Amino acid sequence: MGFMAMMVSWPALAAAFIVAASLSSPAAMRASAAAATGGDGGGNNPTAGFAKVDLTGGDFQVQRPYNVPESRRFRYRDGVRTFWVYDSDKPFNTATHTNPRTEVRLRGHDYSSGVWQFEGYGYVPSGTSGVSVMQIHNEEGAEHATILMLHVYDGVLRFYDGPAIESNIYDRWFRLNVVHDVKASTVAVYIDGKQKFSTNVIPSESYYFKFGVYMQHRDWSNCMESQWTNVTVYTKSY
Numbered sequence: 001m002g003f004m005a006m007m008v009s010w011p012a013l014a015a016a017f018i019v020a021a022s023l024s025s026p027a028a029m030r031a032s033a034a035a036a037t038g039g040d041g042g043g044n045n046p047t048a049g050f051a052k053v054d055l056t057g058g059d060f061q062v063q064r065p066y067n068v069p070e071s072r073r074f075r076y077r078d079g080v081r082t083f084w085v086y087d088s089d090k091p092f093n094t095a096t097h098t099n100p101r102t103e104v105r106l107r108g109h110d111y112s113s114g115v116w117q118f119e120g121y122g123y124v125p126s127g128t129s130g131v132s133v134m135q136i137h138n139e140e141g142a143e144h145a146t147i148l149m150l151h152v153y154d155g156v157l158r159f160y161d162g163p164a165i166e167s168n169i170y171d172r173w174f175r176l177n178v179v180h181d182v183k184a185s186t187v188a189v190y191i192d193g194k195q196k197f198s199t200n201v202i203p204s205e206s207y208y209f210k211f212g213v214y215m216q217h218r219d220w221s222n223c224m225e226s227q228w229t230n231v232t233v234y235t236k237s238y
Contacts, residue, residue: 044193046177050117050234053109060231063212064102065089073102074212083212084225103135103212109233110139111182112206118178120211120231126170129154130220134211136180136187138204147201148178148187152226153219157191161218165189165197180207183238209233 060081064073067090075082081104089100122133129152136148150165151158157166166174177190180201188198211231213224 044190046179046188046190046193046195047117047119047232047234050115050236053233053235055106055109055231055233059106059108061105061107062102063092063105065100066091066093079229081212081228081231082225083227084223085213085215086223087215087220099215099217101212101214103210103214104228104231105137106209106231106233110206110208111235113182114238115179115181115236116207117180117234118176118209118211118231119234120176121173121229122176122211123171123173123227124152124169125225126155127221128152128170128213128224128226130216130218131224131226132214132216133157133226134176134178135209135214136178137208137210139206142204144202144204147180147204147207148189150176150178150189151216159189159197159199161216163197166191178209182207 060076062070062074064070065085073083073085073089083102083104085100085102087100091098092101092103118134118136120134124133132149132151134148134150135146137146138144149160151161152169153161155168155170156164157169158164175190175192177193179188179190180186182203185201185203186198187201189196211226211228213226215224
């Protein structure tokens with residue numbers, strides 16, 4: 001029985017099973033080793049020429065349904081951040097009517113110029129669907145909330161609910177790199193070191209990264225989960 005089946009059948013025990021699997025996952029350890037050695041071992045390194053941004057624990061701001069303790073929707077242990085949310089959950093605060101989410105908002109590193117890059121090793125269990133797992137968000141109050149969202153629908157990673165980026169994302173650790181060139185107004189998505197997608201985007205005043213699970217508006221599952229390790233931010237000037 002997979003993670004998602006257990007969550008649907010026994011919601012009260014979901015967190016315990018998710019965390020236990022994350023702690024002992026050989027894939028998580030392999031992802032950590034790959035990150036420590038600079039990537040996928042095949043010479044495909046989208047971070048070449050970039051400088052690593054120093055991140056602290058306080059930069060990882062967790063947003064989760066406002067009426068439940070953080071520990072019931074999020075766990076960070078042994079370098080793995082595990083996020084889960086239910087389709088019946090509340091928004092992350094009482095002032096918004098947005099869909100349920102459990103996400104990290106990377107704070108303290110909003111940007112408005114240069115080239116910026118998100119890197120992380122992600123894992124999406126089979127059954128998770130109708131969810132955003134990573135975003136580039138615009139400043140609060142912008143005309144458009146985001147310039148990039150990566151959605152999962154039935155095992156396919158997509159740019160919003162449009163073009164397919166990766167056709168088989170379930171039940172494996174993948175290396176995700178997202179590069180945003182502010183001046184050129186472009187974004188590019190790499191999976192396991194290979195560029196899979198790029199497009200022009202509508203510019204805004206400033207931007208920041210988010211990752212986790214954020215329920216979307218179609219084809220969602222009862223419970224949505226993703227795991228992340230070795231999340232890093234890079235930048236370079238022109």
